[in-house]
Amino acid sequence: MKLTEKELEIVEILEKDARIHTDDLAKMVQLSLPVTKEIIKKLEEQKIIVKYTSVIDWGKVEDHSGLTAMIDVKVTPQRGVGFDEIAERIYRYKEVKSVYLMSGAYDLSVEIEGKSMNEVAHFVSQKLSTLDSVISTTTHFILKKYKHDGTIFESDDDDKRIVVSP
Numbered sequence: 001m002k003l004t005e006k007e008l009e010i011v012e013i014l015e016k017d018a019r020i021h022t023d024d025l026a027k028m029v030q031l032s033l034p035v036t037k038e039i040i041k042k043l044e045e046q047k048i049i050v051k052y053t054s055v056i057d058w059g060k061v062e063d064h065s066g067l068t069a070m071i072d073v074k075v076t077p078q079r080g081v082g083f084d085e086i087a088e089r090i091y092r093y094k095e096v097k098s099v100y101l102m103s104g105a106y107d108l109s110v111e112i113e114g115k116s117m118n119e120v121a122h123f124v125s126q127k128l129s130t131l132d133s134v135i136s137t138t139t140h141f142i143l144k145k146y147k148h149d150g151t152i153f154e155s156d157d158d159d160k161r162i163v164v165s166p
Helices: 005-016 022-028 033-045 084-091 117-128
Strands: 067-075 096-101 108-114 134-141
Touching (some): 005 033, 022 033, 067 117, 084 096, 108 117, 117 134
Antiparallel strands (some): 067 108, 067 134, 096 108
């Protein structure tokens, strides 16, 4: 769908700050409050605005266990549906946060969250790898987030820096 200049401006502002007050947003895009609210409602109904979320720095929360893994998946596409059917089967698992169709050596990139490496390993070996179309997987664990969805995660003074020696 093609957006008007004002609709695009609203979407870009909301993407950066979903908590902005609608009256402030209206002023920023130089529209009346009712028109701005109507545009937002229309964008939500058309699923252009899908969800409003927060970015949490879980690394700063004590006793929060959990980890994120990125899994590269090579699959055999199915005739008539390509990668869509296997992607849908994968994204329906509760552990899965994101699934992307990729170019390059692997077909899909799957982001999952687990409480432990064992939990992630169990997901990969018992659920993901057993799907008919899956040929192979490569799992990468997120060690530290520096930036996520445009937000820079600032280090505390007492953070341990990750240093890799050559």
